[in-house]
Amino acid sequence: MRAFVIHKYSKNEPLQLENVPIPEVGDNDVLVEIHASGLNLLDSKIKTGEFKLILPYKLPLILGHDVAGIITKVGKRVKRFKVGDEIYARPADHRIGTFTEFITINEKDVALKPKNLTMEEAASIPLVALTAWQVLVEKAQVKAGQKVFIQAGSGGVGTIAIQLAKHLGATVATTASTKSFDVLKDLGADYVIDYKNADFEKSLNNYDVALNSQDKQTLEKSLRVLKSGGKLISISGPPTPQFAQEIKAPWFVKIILSLLSSGVRKKAKQLNIDYSFLFMRASGEQLSKITTLIEAGIIRPVVDKVFPFEATNEALSYVESGRTKGKVVISVK
Template structure:
């Protein structure tokens, strides 16, 4: 099958187009013929080796973390899906590879594609939707009437998280450029802060939840806008001890993550709020709930550009510019 492959970590090494074997099917897997794949900043970070300590992939590695397609075969223990089903998924982190014509995925990570969406639209959803869901519903426990700040609202995670938070009944604030303010309002943002001109810490206070997608200085400054007992959830790091425990990290990695997150956890404790790191996990049941929301009209995909499969490298480079509104998708068939 045709695929885009990482042979060595590093931006300069990049990815190559090549032929790879169709993956073997385990008894609890479905084999999916991929019609479209979403492109995420995570893909570039994996390619560059930024996660090689916590995600020790064997090279060569097929890149890609989002897909929509059609089931062509099922394992002997699969009960929820059959050949011909249109599905979408974010593969488990140890078996990625959606920049390819086929992928074998655990049944538990797969859901029926939202009926209202095309393959390209559906492929834009899984990673960002699961990230937003696990941040706002699971970790944040966001409730009606609470206030949430979502950084970088025009990005892939942001465009979905704004709509989900609004559906949950929250008061939604976001940071974005003035050029994207109209889109942010359309998606449901109540407060749009021009990050190029205004300081969000001067505009906001008493937030219940902050979803940070930026890390660094933005993460630390976000503590100032939280009320006592508020929750800061970061998806750009640093990883914390709870994440180390969740992934069954070695004593060494546990110590590293404890050290990396010490400063932000200490600052959060001083302000009587909490910091937690989220590395989204695959979850077919949650994708099923998300599909229901999409088919009801509560949430819609936001797609910037669709690239042909042969232009996968160009799609990655475009996402790396940080200028895309919503998601970038690769059309595979």
């Protein structure tokens, strides 16, 4: 099968298109013929080696964290799926690799594809929707009447998080360029702030939850919009010692992450704000709940561009440009 592979960490070297064997199917695995794959900034960060401290992958490596396709084979212990099922998934860490034609995934990380989505639309969903779910439902436990600030509303996570937060009954503020205002208000955003010409920390106050996906400066500004007892959850770092403990990182990684996050943790403590870092995890169970919301019309995908499989390098470059509105997808089949 064809696959886009990296042999070393590099910022500038493109993915290499190669022929690799179709993976073997474990007892608890399904073999998926890939129809479409979503791209994420995480793919770029792994490619450059930015995450090798907390995700020590063995090279060569096939990138790709989102998949939609059809099951062609099931392991002998698989109970929830059968050959011919249309599915989507975010494969677990250390089992990624959707920039190819086939992938094996543990059945616990798989969900049936929403019936009302195309393969390309479905492939845009898993990583960003699971991120939004784990931030808003699992970690923040957002309740009706609360106020939620979601940075970069037009991004992949932002477009889904806005819809989920509104479904949970929250008042939602976000940042974007003016050309995205109408789209984000249509998704449910109550307040959209032009990040180019306004300071969000001067416009917002007394918020319950902030979802940070940007740089250190924006992270620290977010502390100022939260009320005492509020929650600042970052998906872009810095990771915390608690996160190191959750992933059972070596002792030296815990020390490094403790130093990296000490500044923001200290400022958050002074303001009585709970700061945490979230690195989303695969979950077929949560994805099935998201499917229900999609089929009910509560959450809808926002796809910016679909590239052909052969143009995967161009698609990744477009994601890295920061110009995307929603998700970028490659059509494999």
